[in-house]
Amino acid sequence: MNKKNNLINVFYLLVPGFVLLISFTHIPAVKTLMNSFYSTAKGRRASKFVGLENYETLWQDATFWKVFSNNIIYALGVIPTSILLSLAMALWVNSKIIGRPFLRFSYFLPTVLPLIAVGNIWLFFYAPGFGLIDQIVTSLGFPSLNILGSQESSLFGVMAVGIWKEAGFYMIFYLAGLQAIPPDLKEAAMIEGANKWYIFWRITFPLLTPTTLFVSVNAVINSFRQIDHIVVMTQGGPDYASTLLLYYIYESAFVFWDTAYATTLSVVLILLLCLIAIGQFFVLDKKVHYQ
Amino acid sequence: MKTIANFLSERLNVIGAWLLALLWVMPLLYAIWAATHPIEYEANFDIFAPLTTYNFTNAWSQAPFARYLLNTVMMTTMIVISQFILCTFVAFAFARFEFPFKNILFAMVLLQLLIMPDILIVENYKTIRFLGLMDTILAIGLPYMASGFGIFLLRQTFKSIPKELDDAARIDGAGVLRIIWNVYVPLSMPTFVAYGLVSISFHWNNFLWPLIITNSVETRPLTVGLSIFSMSEAGVEWATISAGTLMTTAPLFIAFLIFQRQFIASFMTAGIK
Numbered sequence: 001m002n003k004k005n006n007l008i009n010v011f012y013l014l015v016p017g018f019v020l021l022i023s024f025t026h027i028p029a030v031k032t033l034m035n036s037f038y039s040t041a042k043g044r045r046a047s048k049f050v051g052l053e054n055y056e057t058l059w060q061d062a063t064f065w066k067v068f069s070n071n072i073i074y075a076l077g078v079i080p081t082s083i084l085l086s087l088a089m090a091l092w093v094n095s096k097i098i099g100r101p102f103l104r105f106s107y108f109l110p111t112v113l114p115l116i117a118v119g120n121i122w123l124f125f126y127a128p129g130f131g132l133i134d135q136i137v138t139s140l141g142f143p144s145l146n147i148l149g150s151q152e153s154s155l156f157g158v159m160a161v162g163i164w165k166e167a168g169f170y171m172i173f174y175l176a177g178l179q180a181i182p183p184d185l186k187e188a189a190m191i192e193g194a195n196k197w198y199i200f201w202r203i204t205f206p207l208l209t210p211t212t213l214f215v216s217v218n219a220v221i222n223s224f225r226q227i228d229h230i231v232v233m234t235q236g237g238p239d240y241a242s243t244l245l246l247y248y249i250y251e252s253a254f255v256f257w258d259t260a261y262a263t264t265l266s267v268v269l270i271l272l273l274c275l276i277a278i279g280q281f282f283v284l285d286k287k288v289h290y291q
Numbered sequence: 292m293k294t295i296a297n298f299l300s301e302r303l304n305v306i307g308a309w310l311l312a313l314l315w316v317m318p319l320l321y322a323i324w325a326a327t328h329p330i331e332y333e334a335n336f337d338i339f340a341p342l343t344t345y346n347f348t349n350a351w352s353q354a355p356f357a358r359y360l361l362n363t364v365m366m367t368t369m370i371v372i373s374q375f376i377l378c379t380f381v382a383f384a385f386a387r388f389e390f391p392f393k394n395i396l397f398a399m400v401l402l403q404l405l406i407m408p409d410i411l412i413v414e415n416y417k418t419i420r421f422l423g424l425m426d427t428i429l430a431i432g433l434p435y436m437a438s439g440f441g442i443f444l445l446r447q448t449f450k451s452i453p454k455e456l457d458d459a460a461r462i463d464g465a466g467v468l469r470i471i472w473n474v475y476v477p478l479s480m481p482t483f484v485a486y487g488l489v490s491i492s493f494h495w496n497n498f499l500w501p502l503i504i505t506n507s508v509e510t511r512p513l514t515v516g517l518s519i520f521s522m523s524e525a526g527v528e529w530a531t532i533s534a535g536t537l538m539t540t541a542p543l544f545i546a547f548l549i550f551q552r553q554f555i556a557s558f559m560t561a562g563i564k
Contacts, residue, residue: 006388006389006390007390009384009388009467010384010388010390012380013380013381013383013384013388013467014380014381014384014396016376016377016380016437017377017378017380017381017437017442018381018396018399018437019437020377020433020434020436020437021399021400021403021437021439022399023418024408024411024415024418024433024434024437025402025403025406025408025411025434025439026399026402027414027418028411028414028415028418029406029411029414031414031417032411032413032414035414085311088307088308088311089308089311092304092307092308095304097304097305097308098305099309099312102312103308103309103312104555105551106312106313106315106316107311107312107315108551108554108555109315109316109319109547110315111492111558112492112540112543112544112547112554113319113496113540113543113544114495114496114497114498114513114514114517114539114540114543115496115498116496116498116514116517116518117514117517117536117539117540118318120322120517120521120532120533120536121318121319121321121322121533121536122318124318124321124322124325124529124532124533125317125318125321125322127529130529132317132318132321164315164318168315169558172555172558172559173558173559175555175559176559196300221405221407224410225407225409225410227499228498228499228514231498231499231502231518232518232521232522246409246410246499249412249413250412250499250503253412253413253416254412254416254503259413259417262413263413263414266410266411266413266414269410270406270410273405273406273410274405274406277405
């Protein structure tokens with residue numbers, strides 16, 4: 001087949017997909033950046049170029065810093081915990097443990113539920129007075145707990161849901177990773193008299209590094225992207241105690257209709273994701289060998 | 292001595308694994324309890340408490356769940372079919388042709404794995420309003436149809452298919468579309484199934500974008516309908532909310548129970564590639 005013909009084929013194959021991809025990813029990303037230098041149009045007042053004014057507002061916005069640190073705490077709490085739990089789950093499900101099908105089913109279950117329904121279920125679980133957690137706490141003689149209603153604990157309440165939802169999902173990838181490890185490696189180490197911990201830290205865990213990389217990239221993106229449970233559980237409250245960046249973007253744009261400020265916040269979120277991705281790429285890529 | 296330590300560590304492992312599993316099913320069991328018992332037993336555990344379906348019929352009558360379900364099914368079907376077609380084309384071009392700017396274009400595809408449509412809600416909302424597609428099922432799907440993830444996954448699969456197969460087809464005079472349909476699609480079935488299941492569960496459960504873009508009973512998917520139902524001012528009872536929550540998750544949940552192995556295997560293939 002000749003070259004010109006090939007190019008025509010390529011053109012037809014790429015155009016429909018790329019038109020949509022560019023219209024809903026690249027153009028909006030560029031427009032987000034551009035609009036962050038403009039003011040929000042209000043009534044008859046059209047939006048006008050304001051330079052870095054939105055960024056100055058953002059810099060001085062105490063709520064933004066609160067939300068930003070909330071998201072960092074959320075990420076630092078949810079990512080390592082869910083990865084460690086998922087690794088433990090995968091090791092258990094992969095071993096000859098009693099009731100393996102039940103264990104696998106329970107761990108993976110939250111993954112198929114919508115986050116919004118998960119939020120509802122946990123809202124009830126947490127509810128002061130008749131939620132299971134509060135019932136256990138009060139029956140042990142402690143005062144009633146309002147986990148989601150208090151400034152100190154609402155973020156942690158939401159984080160627990162994030163961990164619950166994500167760990168089983170990551171377990172699948174570790175399970176795949178574990179099953180790809182040749183069993184003779186382990187057998188050889190056992191003949192040499194290595195104990196289980198030694199085998200895990202010196203053989204299994206290093207061989208799982210590509211999986212850990214993949215899972216951690218996903219976990220980082222998810223910790224900035226998933227906010228459905230917050231919409232139904234706390235609406236970011238009380239007083240922004242459980243608001244995450246994307247929720248703040250949603251609220252600025254679609255509750256307060258300050259789209260210029262929302263795009264400015266989006267720029268921060270996009271930059272943050274890019275920086276983390278580049279960081280992960282350089283730090284972890286050197287240690288990983290995969291095809 | 293060593294055997295006792297081994298025995299203990301094995302026991303601890305079993306206890307740990309089971310405690311975690313129980314903790315993991317507990318919230319759902321609690322919701323099931325509330326939904327299947329009369330309100331008096333909402334938080335009052337009594338094995339002999341009478342069972343009831345009242346909460347389900349009550350929830351069903353208070354919101355148009357049937358319509359929401361239909362919307363979700365239409366939306367998910369539309370998205371998955373479009374993804375299959377668009378991503379197959381783009382993936383095939385990247386897997387089997389050489390062309391200018393190939394690397395840059397592929398980097399653009401991969402960028403979507405990082406900057407997902409969920410993050411660009413403000414600008415995408417403006418685009419949809421500009422296109423006059425507000426409050427339509429098509430609008431829910433448009434940003435997701437050309438999926439970077441799908442393109443990447445299918446390209447990997449297509450690359451692993453021996454090129455001799457399409458050379459043979461080409462000699463017989465088959466065009467590109469015919470080669471894709473007769474050679475590549477049948478040989479990539481496991482990937483299509485895996486990607487399909489992952490995509491269905493993602494879009495069935497997706498919430499934020501549909502919440503922003505829909506505004507009526509005729510377009511709202513189940514997730515948005517459920518949130519409106521459970522956050523309504525009227526103060527619906529927990530038992531009814533639990534019943535509504537279980538009802539909306541039931542179709543996917545039952546599918547998961549039946550196809551548990553395929554689901555897990557699919558998420559595995561999708562992740563390894």
